[in-house]
Amino acid sequence: MSDHIENGLVENGVVENISRRSLIGGVFSAGALVLAARILPEEAWADTNEYHGKAASSALRPSIYLGIEPDGTIYIVTHRSEMGTGIRTTLPLVAADELDADWSKVKIEQGIGDKAYGDQNTDGSKSIRGFFEAFRESGASARMMLVSAAAKQWNVPESECAAKFHEVVHTPSGKKLGYGALATAAGKLPVPKPADVKYKPKSEWRYIGKESKIADLADICTGKATFGMDIKRQGMLYASIERPPVMGGKVQSFDDKAARQVKGVSGIETIDGFKPPYTFQPLGGVAVIANSTWAAIQGRKKLKIEWNNGENAAHDSEQYRKELLTTARKPGKVVRNIGDVDAAFAKASKTVEAEYYAPLLAHATMEPPVAVAEFKGNKVECWVPTQNPQAVQDTVAGALGLKPEDVTCHVTLLGGGFGRKSKPDYVAEAAILSKKQGGKPVKVVWTREDDIKFDYYHSVAGMYHKAALDSNGKATAWLHRSVFPSISSMNDASSMYGFDVEYGMGLNDMPWDLPNHRAENGPAKAHVRIGWLRSVANIYHVFSGLSFADELAHAAGRDSLEYQLEMIGPGKIIDFKSQGVANYWNYGESYEKFPFDSKRLRHVLEVAGEKSGWGKRKSGNGWGLGIAAARSFTSYVASVVEVEVDKAGKIRIPRAWQVADVGMVINPERVRSQFEGAAVMAAGIGLTGEISVADGRVQQSNFNNYQVARMNQAPMQTDVHIIESTALPGGVGEPGVPPFVPAFANAIFAATGKRVRDLPFSKTKLV
Amino acid sequence: MIKLKINGRERSFDGDPEMPLLWYLRDEIDLTGTKFGCGAGLCGACTVHKNGEAVRSCQTSMKDAAGKSITTIEGLSPNGQHPLQKAWMEANVPQCGYCQTGQIMQAAALLKKNHKPSDKEIDDAMSGNICRCGTYQRIRSAIHAAGKEMA
Structure with a gap:
């Protein structure tokens, strides 16, 4: 691994000098040195559109874009979306480091949606994983070209010159030239071939591994930062939409007389419901158009709509829960198999079994879905807080019968994403309404109630676990069944089973080194829209799996940390192929570069034990520690949660520990903040997170009945410990969530003796 | 006509007196630092000061704000250095x-x-x-x- 980093291999990336290409305009004046690291071959580079003037680059297929102006300003395009991870700052830091740039002379530009940038879907905790190497190569290549240009100008060997903090220095003479002064000449030189790119030694890193502040910090603290909710266009209209209360329902008839009477209301439009499968299409409904958000909302309240609710109107969460758990008792589709669990159960000295349940969850980003769209000359321009601007292009184009390249998607800051804003149904609504309103710009604002009631929900799941223990309490076999409506229902209305992505999140990749292990998936049909939420299927799989591991430790009369380490074994690269895992997803990464190394999982557990003082204080009487660990998004994380449960059953979390091996760390400050935040979100999932459905309708509506963690419920303090590593960077945004939830449940058991197998914990009386 | 002071500046408003201050700030006078989060006084994203007290601007109608001095994030400190x-x-x-x-x-x-x-x-x-x-x-x-x- 470390060799890999030191050599800076870019497997697919190619850095191409595009400074002489005519398409570069806008911020880049003639003579600028422009580099683009791209993923696809040159022939795949599309021609540009008018909006590339600003984020220039981008007719190419750059995964990054970097330009140096003769005034020394460096422009770096971030094509990933900023929703709080700090990625808008962190990826440019990587390029700036290799370039040995003065960070104060770097300007960050947000890329529009364009395939030319490569993958822009900012989810899966993959921005650094996927683009670290490309950004690094781009910075290094620029540096080498600047050095080369200076050496030529001075007529000295390149070996006597070095790039140092925005200048190239001729070491023997002390002569210096700034990057700006060299940019034009350097832009005429060929770009080094990937194999010839030389990287800085780690000892010379200026930004990587150091604490850096995010670029938008001051704007955020003064209210100047622009989120999607803050966009305003000349002549813009505001829309609020009444959507079918049951998924798949349609408008049968409606009366808008009273709505039209509301001052400020200027129009009523209908939006068709989706054609199954639901994909990213709008849900449909009736839109009230007005001259302010308030007027639109007021008008909407006056609509009288008759709905044809369709086949999901009978859906009921209580009933469905029973169905899922009944299904989980039956054999399902085998997605991993080692040895023979049935034979092991038959001869076990003890078996343990348990059912677990985790409900639907809503994303509840602080900024609800919102979009501004303007339909003009058979093209659409939109301004969106989106995690996936290319999906915006495709979805809007699909809704209006356009080509994706006819849709320009400007990406604003996102007031939270968590997976919700990868799904641009709300942008299609705005585009449809703009077209219906004769091309006037339309802003669709989702109320909080809309957000909670019409989400793409994190899936509900029923799970069954059974394990065999030998006479010494050692686990010899484990059966893990999971039943959940799948995300694949989004693209396949008949979907009954999960798919590799969901299996590979805690179902077919449990770390245990047991002689007998089988994972199965049973059938379930979706009755609400299912989507992905921060750490996805890991939430229910890791909750149940690591809670059950704790149950086994207690059944064996053993310490939970010791027992979990024993089940992991000495540690190894897990060979899933030989264990009946047909297609281990591995978070989309090559297994060679990012193998599941259970030694790293052991290590985070051991460190978590040390940091938290595990085993030093006796649990019970309303106090306890719980521990769990999981690999997700190629990172390894152990969580320890301390809880106090008072006599009224009220839970408090005085402290928590998150120990993370995320490989190499670019900005430790932002890594810590992600793991602190994940602890808070996970605490909320554990305590109160639940969406339920009755008569096909979501029962929650706002933060009073869909409760997320507040300051007085969140961990009072979360200590984040980052493991020093030279391995390739792994995910950071999501991996802090999965182990926290079972560590929390295990702590409640330690404190109270109550095993909580249902999320959220608020449903169980603890004392 | 409702008169009020926002970040020290006199303003007047003749629209729906029931409209929450939040939407006046955001949609009418472009002070978008005050955020819409829940519309129900449950999340605090829209917090401003009314005569020095923290209030939820989504729950404060223009009628309630009449004659009051409102401070938003934009007016908390002239140079962002509170x-x-x-x-x-x-x-x-x-x-x-x-x-x-x-x-x-x-x-x-x-x-x-x-x-x-x-x-x-x-x-x-x-x-x-x-x-x-x-x-x-x-x-x-x-x-x-x-x-x-x-x-």
């Missing part, structure tokens, strides 16, 4: 940042009365403000730091 804003930056509090202006306005009202709040007093004052990114422990430490500077 001790809380400095402490927020020093502690790297924000993640996505959407709720942070409301958090700062809520904290500013707390510190005006009490430069040395305890953890419990901070939790009590701030638990009406939701941060979905989970920045609470940094908010708490930034409030302590700013309080020290103001004391």
Whole structure:
């Protein structure tokens, strides 16, 4: 691994000098040195559109874009979306480091949606994983070209010159030239071939591994930062939409007389419901158009709509829960198999079994879905807080019968994403309404109630676990069944089973080194829209799996940390192929570069034990520690949660520990903040997170009945410990969530003796 | 005609007196630092000061704001250097940042009365403000730091 980093291999990336290409305009004046690291071959580079003037680059297929102006300003395009991870700052830091740039002379530009940038879907905790190497190569290549240009100008060997903090220095003479002064000449030189790119030694890193502040910090603290909710266009209209209360329902008839009477209301439009499968299409409904958000909302309240609710109107969460758990008792589709669990159960000295349940969850980003769209000359321009601007292009184009390249998607800051804003149904609504309103710009604002009631929900799941223990309490076999409506229902209305992505999140990749292990998936049909939420299927799989591991430790009369380490074994690269895992997803990464190394999982557990003082204080009487660990998004994380449960059953979390091996760390400050935040979100999932459905309708509506963690419920303090590593960077945004939830449940058991197998914990009386 | 003062400037409004101040600030006079989060007084993203007290602008009608002096995040400090804003930056509090202006306005009202709040007093004052990114422990430490500077 470390060799890999030191050599800076870019497997697919190619850095191409595009400074002489005519398409570069806008911020880049003639003579600028422009580099683009791209993923696809040159022939795949599309021609540009008018909006590339600003984020220039981008007719190419750059995964990054970097330009140096003769005034020394460096422009770096971030094509990933900023929703709080700090990625808008962190990826440019990587390029700036290799370039040995003065960070104060770097300007960050947000890329529009364009395939030319490569993958822009900012989810899966993959921005650094996927683009670290490309950004690094781009910075290094620029540096080498600047050095080369200076050496030529001075007529000295390149070996006597070095790039140092925005200048190239001729070491023997002390002569210096700034990057700006060299940019034009350097832009005429060929770009080094990937194999010839030389990287800085780690000892010379200026930004990587150091604490850096995010670029938008001051704007955020003064209210100047622009989120999607803050966009305003000349002549813009505001829309609020009444959507079918049951998924798949349609408008049968409606009366808008009273709505039209509301001052400020200027129009009523209908939006068709989706054609199954639901994909990213709008849900449909009736839109009230007005001259302010308030007027639109007021008008909407006056609509009288008759709905044809369709086949999901009978859906009921209580009933469905029973169905899922009944299904989980039956054999399902085998997605991993080692040895023979049935034979092991038959001869076990003890078996343990348990059912677990985790409900639907809503994303509840602080900024609800919102979009501004303007339909003009058979093209659409939109301004969106989106995690996936290319999906915006495709979805809007699909809704209006356009080509994706006819849709320009400007990406604003996102007031939270968590997976919700990868799904641009709300942008299609705005585009449809703009077209219906004769091309006037339309802003669709989702109320909080809309957000909670019409989400793409994190899936509900029923799970069954059974394990065999030998006479010494050692686990010899484990059966893990999971039943959940799948995300694949989004693209396949008949979907009954999960798919590799969901299996590979805690179902077919449990770390245990047991002689007998089988994972199965049973059938379930979706009755609400299912989507992905921060750490996805890991939430229910890791909750149940690591809670059950704790149950086994207690059944064996053993310490939970010791027992979990024993089940992991000495540690190894897990060979899933030989264990009946047909297609281990591995978070989309090559297994060679990012193998599941259970030694790293052991290590985070051991460190978590040390940091938290595990085993030093006796649990019970309303106090306890719980521990769990999981690999997700190629990172390894152990969580320890301390809880106090008072006599009224009220839970408090005085402290928590998150120990993370995320490989190499670019900005430790932002890594810590992600793991602190994940602890808070996970605490909320554990305590109160639940969406339920009755008569096909979501029962929650706002933060009073869909409760997320507040300051007085969140961990009072979360200590984040980052493991020093030279391995390739792994995910950071999501991996802090999965182990926290079972560590929390295990702590409640330690404190109270109550095993909580249902999320959220608020449903169980603890004392 | 409703008259009110916003960040020291006289304003007048002749629209729907029931309209929440939030939408006046955001849609009519483009002060978008005050955020829409829930519309029901449950999340605190829209917090502003009304005659120095922290209020939820989504629950404050224009009628209620008449004759009052309103301060939004844009008016908290002329140069963005309120001790809380400095402490927020020093502690790297924000993640996505959407709720942070409301958090700062809520904290500013707390510190005006009490430069040395305890953890419990901070939790009590701030638990009406939701941060979905989970920045609470940094908010708490930034409030302590700013309080020290103001004391």
